[in-house]
Amino acid sequence: AQTVTQSQxxxxxxxxxxxxxxxxxDTSESDYYLFWYKQPPSRQMILVIRQEAYKQQNATENxxxxxxxxxxxxxxxxxxxxxxxDAAMYFCAYRSDVRSYGKLTFGQGTILTVHx
Amino acid sequence: DSGVTQTPKHxxxxxxxxxxxxxxxxxxxxxVYWYQQSxxxxxxxxxxxxxxEERAKGNxxxxxxxxxxxxxxxxxNLSSLELGDSALYFCASSxxxxxxxxxxxxxxxxxxx
Numbered sequence: 001a002q003t004v005t006q007s008q009x010x011x012x013x014x015x016x017x018x019x020x021x022x023x024x025x026d027t028s029e030s031d032y033y034l035f036w037y038k039q040p041p042s043r044q045m046i047l048v049i050r051q052e053a054y055k056q057q058n059a060t061e062n063x064x065x066x067x068x069x070x071x072x073x074x075x076x077x078x079x080x081x082x083x084x085x086d087a088a089m090y091f092c093a094y095r096s097d098v099r100s101y102g103k104l105t106f107g108q109g110t111i112l113t114v115h116x
Numbered sequence: 117d118s119g120v121t122q123t124p125k126h127x128x129x130x131x132x133x134x135x136x137x138x139x140x141x142x143x144x145x146x147x148v149y150w151y152q153q154s155x156x157x158x159x160x161x162x163x164x165x166x167x168x169e170e171r172a173k174g175n176x177x178x179x180x181x182x183x184x185x186x187x188x189x190x191x192x193n194l195s196s197l198e199l200g201d202s203a204l205y206f207c208a209s210s211x212x213x214x215x216x217x218x219x220x221x222x223x224x225x226x227x228x229x
Contacts, residue, residue: 045220
């Protein structure tokens with residue numbers, strides 16, 4: 001079974017600075033998808049960014065980018081120019097291909113605090 | 117707004133009772149997933165339906181059951197409730213089973229007293 005590990009229970013960053021959240025996963029599959037979700041205090045789950053394993057190019061969405069290292073099974077999230085609104089719990093998630101019927105396996109989450 | 121609607125937003129009930137949580141997926145999404153988020157745990161996958169059929173089961177207790185109806189909305193039934201069932205229950209939907217991301221509803225906060 002696939003597992004997702006987020007080794008940083010909490011992280012903090014100063015406003016306008018850059019922070020990187022770590023995620024590693026374990027899988028024997030070659031085709032899969034990786035996601036970062038954000039959960040603010042409202043508890044809503046918001047998709048931040050996704051990465052297809054077959055793509056070598058790292059995904060980018062505005063201030064959010066990932067560093068995808070397939071061989072190392074690592075998928076970190078970089079937040080540039082951090083804003084107060086970025087404060088949230090961040091979850092890394094793995095999704096296999098259709099054999100697992102598309103369910104997401106989540107890491108335990110990283111709480112990000114942004115200091116003004 | 118993700119387009120996934122969950123009702124009710126909050127539910128407070130007593131131990132031993134039974135409750136039903138409802139989820140309406142995004143328009144066009146055929147797949148529905150249920151997740152449980154407890155305070156001391158991350159998001160745990162419970163069960164998944166695709167176009168009315170159960171496709172995958174996770175760590176779902178026998179006291180819990182779910183179904184997806186012909187109009188694609190889904191219900192999660194929790195019975196013989198225990199204090200430990202207090203959690204945030206999320207429903208998510210997606211168009212397909214692999215490529216499309218999951219879009220989550222705002223969750224139902226269940227408190228068992």
